[in-house]
Amino acid sequence: MAALTRDDIVGILRPAEDTVVVQILATGATKEEFAEAYAWMQSDEALINAGRSLPSGRVGQIVTILQAVEDDAPGVAPPE
Numbered sequence: 001m002a003a004l005t006r007d008d009i010v011g012i013l014r015p016a017e018d019t020v021v022v023q024i025l026a027t028g029a030t031k032e033e034f035a036e037a038y039a040w041m042q043s044d045e046a047l048i049n050a051g052r053s054l055p056s057g058r059v060g061q062i063v064t065i066l067q068a069v070e071d072d073a074p075g076v077a078p079p080e
Contacts, residue, residue, distance in 0.1 A: 001030040001031070001032055001033075002030055002031040002032070003030065003031070004024070004025065004030055004033070004034050006021050006025065006027050006029050008031055008034065009021050009024055009034065011065075012034070012038055013038075017069075020065065020069055023065050024062055027058045027061045027062055027065075027076070028058060029058040029059070029061070030058075031061055033058045033059050033062065034062060034079055035056075036055070036059050037055060037058075037059045037060075037062035037063045037066065038062075038066070040055050040059070040063050041063060041066045041067070041070070
């Protein structure tokens with residue numbers, strides 16, 4: 001399994017705050033685990049429908065970090 005790097009994270013989460021990158025790296029996750037966590041954030045319903053177990057371990061930790069980021073900075077509101 002390949003080690004996760006800052007460049008890996010920034011390449012996917014562009015832009016990514018340094019604190020988020022540090023939190024993700026601190027999980028000790030691999031590139032594969034990061035990719036799985038990112039997939040959960042993009043399409044959790046599809047993964048559940050495919051019979052995948054809910055994320056746990058390092059994948060679950062990253063999902064929690066990414067969810068906190070998403071909750072703090074929701075998408076741009078549509079124009080009125």
